[in-house]
Structures are given as C-alpha cells and as structure tokens.
Amino acid sequence: MVTTNALSEAFQATSIQLAGHGKRNIGVLKDVVESLDSETLSDIYGNGEIIEQFQVKMAAYLGKESAVFFPSGTMAQQIALRLWADKKKQKKVAYHPLCHLEIHEADGLKELHHLDVHLLGEENRVVTIHDLESMPTDVAVVLLELPQREIGGQLPEWEELVRMSSYCRTNGIYLHLDGARLYEILPYYGKTAAEVCELFDSAYISMYKGIGGIAGAILAGSDNFIQEAKVWKQRYGGNLISLYPYIVTANAYFDERHDKMPEYYENAKKLAQLFNTCAHIQTVPETPVSNMFHVHIDASKEELERIFTTVMKTTDIGITSYVKEMSDETLGFELSLGDQLGQIPETELENVFSLLRNAMNNL
C-alpha cells in the first residue's frame, strides 16, 4: 500500500510524527540491549528464565493460568483457533470479515488447517450479539478483535461484549480474543486487561503494536491449552532456539509504556477532533475509543498527496506516509498514537492544522 513517492519521502524526512513512538530503527533494539547484562543466558527452545519469567508475568497481567511467547500473532491465533476447533470436533470458526486471519495471512488458516470460516456481520461495523445469535450451529469458536482495527479501532460497548461472552459460554462456543491492541482499549472500558480477558477462553496480545517492541506475541489461556499450543508452536517452526531479542524488548517497552495508554487515548481524541475541524475530512470513529482512528477524506489521491507533502515539508511534522482506499472506499490513512504527539509543542500542532484546514477549505 505504501508507495515510494513524494508523500512517503516527505514523511520519512520529518523530525517527528503525529502518531507512533518514533521510527522503527535499530535504535529500538540498541536502547534496550545496551542496559542488559551480557552474561544473561539465552532462552533455549522455549526454556530458560528469560522466556519463562516473561510468560509468567504476561499470564498474570492477562489473568490467565499460563502464557506462551510466539514470534508472531499470525502463528499464535491460527493455533488458538485450530486448538478450539479440535477440542470441539467442529471445523467451523467465526470472525469479522476484516479479521487479520481473513485478509492479512495469505489464507494460512485455510491452507494449513482446512478450517471453514463463517464471517460475522458486515465489514463496516463491529460484531454484535445478533451476529452471534444468527451464526450456524456448528461454529466451534468465535474470534473477536478488540478494537476492530480495519474500521478505525471501533469497539462494542462493554455490556454488549459481556452479552456476547455469556452467549458463547451458554452455547458451548469457545471465545478467543484478538487483543493485538488490548492495552489500548483499557482506558475506554475502564477495565484491567484481566477483566477483559476473563470474558474469553484465550487471548492474544501483540508485543509491538501498542507498546512499541520489535515483534512477537503472547498467547494466554489455561495450562492445558498453552501446553497444546506449544506443540503447535514447534510444528510451525516457531519454537526458535532463541527468541530473547524480542522478549527483552517486549519486556522493556511493556514496562515503559503499558501505563501510558490513557495518555495515548486522550491524545487520539484530541487529534481526531483537530482532523474533524477540516473540510472534507472525517475520522472513523468520530471520537476514538482507543489510541487509534482512521482519517477518511473526500478528495483525490493527487490532491491529498500534494497537500500532505506541502504541510509536512513546511512544518517538519509527519502526518502520514501514504493515502490508500479505506474499507468504505474513500481515501484515507490510519493513525495509532504513541509517545510522539505529547512531544510536539501545542503551537506547532496548531500550525499543522491551520495549514491543513486552509488547504482543505480551498479544495
């Protein structure tokens, strides 16, 4: 989606960006590794203090019996769904039409596990209790993604989520949480990670999205479930001799940032409001419920690339490196707030939006 063009180059050249924690460069690794003791031993094929202690820490944070560190969420979630399907002896799984497994994994779930998929609800809204009530009766497991990334990070209300969880429990359907961005929704719900995960049989959480680690994922559930997940992790070639480069960074950035989610959430609401003061621009959701939102814009690609390139060159502040077709076919881009917005002086931020407002008004 990201094309190397004037827009992308202008973005890369800026000193600071509205979204994120900063550039994905080797500094992210170096900053953490420099403070570590060289003598600390590597994990070895899933064993060793460095991985086991982190898994215990994350299991406690998520309120589950056990957790296992995976190189990727793709691997973790395919395995979770396979395990629940096997346990239920039913090959059907259900998730949102814009689920990561449906659109970003080259059909890994179907090609590797031959599971059938029932798509819940519609692309441009979150899954509801009614979508669950109208599922085929042979669904083994439902995956809910909180927040629903591809529609700007929308969420069901807490009461609706509780109703969906109860429905699954009552009907013997397993419920898995795609919590790639779980940290980021806790301020809106006003709940702990454990309180959200309590509604689910298993949960995955990303080690790089919200907290800004390098890569990796945690899958959490019962002791027995995680034992079985480890067998599949080995089958996938995910039980690397050493995963510690991802683990030490995940641990460091978790400690540094998981308590900053309320700040990112407040900044997301503030930034969305600024975008919404511009003609032809609308954020989705209008008021963010996490640290992320989508910016939808009614203008041509050429106009947008020209405007954003100019504003970024003028202000030295990065807005976006691309504009692409969003889920509702308007053009736009995604923003996930991190450490950086708070580092931009108010006056400079006002300047960005003053220029942007002028440019959009003149379209």
Next chain:
Amino acid sequence: MVTTNALSEAFQATSIQLAGHGKRNIGVLKDVVESLDSETLSDIYGNGEIIEQFQVKMAAYLGKESAVFFPSGTMAQQIALRLWADKKKQKKVAYHPLCHLEIHEADGLKELHHLDVHLLGEENRVVTIHDLESMPTDVAVVLLELPQREIGGQLPEWEELVRMSSYCRTNGIYLHLDGARLYEILPYYGKTAAEVCELFDSAYISMYKGIGGIAGAILAGSDNFIQEAKVWKQRYGGNLISLYPYIVTANAYFDERHDKMPEYYENAKKLAQLFNTCAHIQTVPETPVSNMFHVHIDASKEELERIFTTVMKTTDIGITSYVKEMSDETLGFELSLGDQLGQIPETELENVFSLLRNAMNNL
C-alpha cells in the same frame, strides 16, 4: 536431554569449553548491535534494505537465483518440501530416518501438510544411491542432510553425492539440501557452497549452527520457488514485521566465521583423535568430515557423569553438559567445534586428556 545435575553444573561453571564459540548469552547480540547505527531502519514484513541485501548476499554465496530469510529452518524446510510436492502433484517425500523433520518437529510436516514420508536407508548410516534407486516411484522430492547430524555428522563421498543428484534429475525427482551445517562440510569436500548447492534444486542453511548467530535460516532456490516460499512464510506467521535482530547477527557472524571452517574441521579431527586414545571411547565418525562428531562411550551413566564432572572441575575446561543415549544405544554426546578449541593452550588440552585417559583406563 540435558538434565540439571552435577555434570551440567560443572560444565556451566567452566571458563572455556572444547566445542562451540562460547556461551549462548545476550553478549552474542550485544557485541553486534553495539557497532550498528541506531538510525538504520528495520525491515518491514520482508521488505527493506536490511533484509533484501542479506538475501542477495546469501543467494550469491549459495549460487542460487534467490534467497529468503526465515525465522527457523523448521519452517523453511517444511515449506520447501510442500512446494516441491505441490509442483510434482505427488504427496510423497523421502528423507533419512533421523531427519530433523522426522524427529524434532512434532510431526509438523504431516500435521500441517499431510505429506507421506518414505524413509531412506537405515538410521546408522548415510543415504546411498541404492536407497534412491529402491524408492517408491511416486516420491516427489528427496531431502539430503549434509552432514547427517544425528550420526555424528557423516557424509557421502562427493562422487556418490553427484550420482544421487544425477539420479534425481534423470528421474524428475526434486532434490532439497538440508544444509543446516553446509559451511562445515566445505573443507572436506574441497568445494564452494555454490558447487554443493548446484547439485540441489533448493537449499536451506542455518544462521546459528556453524557461524554462531542467534537464530534464523536461509532458503535458496529459483526466483519462482522463493516467491512461492514467501507466500507460505506469510501463511506460517514467519513474515515478521521485523526480523532484523536475527539478520544483523547472522550477517556479522557469517562475515566473521564462514572462512574459519577449515580451522574448525582440523580441530575436530585433532580432538576426535585425542578422544580415541581413551579406553572405552570411540568417536563417530572415527575421523570427522566436518566440524562435528559424536563421542560414544562404553560405560555407565553414573561412571561417566562422575568422570567428566571431576575432569571439568580439575581443569576448568568444559567437555560436555550431558551424556545421553546415542543413535546406536551406547551413551555419549555431540561436539561441534568452533572458536573455542583454538583458544585453549596445548598443555591444558593435554592435561584434560591425560586425566580422562587415566580415568577411562581405570574403569
């Protein structure tokens, strides 16, 4: 296999070890990362200079059109066999009974791809041309592991290898190289990596075994084959947003060590000869053909643990952290030579074997 006991503790306490490049600790990462530029950008989902340049470099080294970096050899090799089976439209693959895919991957190949396996030859010897000639006619691909790790790193003679390659080409059977330890056999064959790989349709090489990186693997083959392998890499969840911690270390240790293989090979022969001067001890192979060999010992586990613990405590030199049942059911352990042996003064090495000889003679 490794039990935490007196033997293992004595080994961990030694200052230097006969085999390997040194301890697998965070220093292995730190030493490399400290010299890198913090501003160097991460790879992103398989794209970016840091991964693309290394892939080009390794493809050239292996004499193949294209290469792709994988987090693990397990993932790379399952995918290679699946691709050849699909291309041939036959579900049967053939490899040695002690192949990594057969004994170390929790049946990933069978569980994820439903391929059938024909085992070639017998456990305690390498695969021969006769094993290929007597295969079922519906084998799509043969995997040869050079050297055959589980029997001490044995090799077919070069002429036999050429014959096996010709047989496969003549009969339209694909040939894949499990070259986890490919660097290590080049001195014995007196060939370049590209000359060995030329006999094969695809090749995998480890980024941590011989050269001492942290983890990772390269799969090499034709452009088309590697394009398809990348799709499966995504399906497996192996196309991580960032693989650079493994790539930068693989690159650094490849540069540092791939030319040292003749030294490791000579040291392996010298060390095996020393072991073979001890009563009840025999190395497999008797004369190593790579940097590795197995030490087989006719004595009880208790005797061996006592003897090795004593010798290691006396000399401060690590021999082994374990003794286990080897493929022929005698007890023993594996050694893979690296930088360390060359750092041990002759007199100290003689002392180790003088003590060991005495102890073994008194059994």
